[in-house]
Amino acid sequence: MNDSALTPERILDAAEKVLRRFGPTKATVVDVARALGVSHGSVYRHFPSKATLRDAVAERWLTRISAPLAAVAAEDSPAPERLRRWFDVLMKSKRKMVRDDPELFATYYQLTTEAREVVGAHVATLKAQLARIIADGVARGEFSVPDPVGAARAVFHATTRFHYPVHAAEWSDPAIDAAFDGV
Structure with a gap:
């Protein structure tokens, strides 16, 4: 995925899927980034911390x-x-x-x-x-x-x-x- 197509809404969609799959204790920003096919830094550009996400x-x-x-x-x-x-x-x-x-x-x-x-x-x-x-x-x-x-x-x-x-x-x-x- 092109990072320019990455939006907060797409990240939230992916985060919900990751949370469903791994649960809140095991889900990470890296998992969300992996689900989107981007680096975790790309996710952090939209959400500066795991807590913010x-x-x-x-x-x-x-x-x-x-x-x-x-x-x-x-x-x-x-x-x-x-x-x-x-x-x-x-x-x-x-x-x-x-x-x-x-x-x-x-x-x-x-x-x-x-x-x-x-x-x-x-x-x-x-x-x-x-x-x-x-x-x-x-x-x-x-x-x-x-x-x-x-x-x-x-x-x-x-x-x-x-x-x-x-x-x-x-x-x-x-x-x-x-x-x-x-x-």
Whole structure:
């Protein structure tokens, strides 16, 4: 491959394949470069360190989760329905990842535990989406809360069992949906 055709997107595609094949503890930048047919220096021109590359992979994964949620938050429909749909989309996407490819989900989970700044930005994005829905509901008289941002933070934290990856083993419990309905 010609190094001039090397883009961050192609590197991230290759990094995901390498992570799938070797796992996060054994995957290296050299493996990513080898998969692309370039030198590891070519990869480092786009991502100055292994940590930066891994953070970019984690950020890409988290964006795949938050993008559909942003669409739900932006809808012009009743806030209670949007709030429920937002959580349904979040939980369904994560459960699907766990069910369809548990090894890759575990890899991404490990990457995100190391990418604290990336995860912090992702969580802030999710809370902002929730705050938008709640603020819309307050404006329409559907919710009565004095602080939509605080309410969003509370709702997010009250529901972590249903979407935070550390709880993934619980998601196959047949009573999980009933438990969410209770919250």
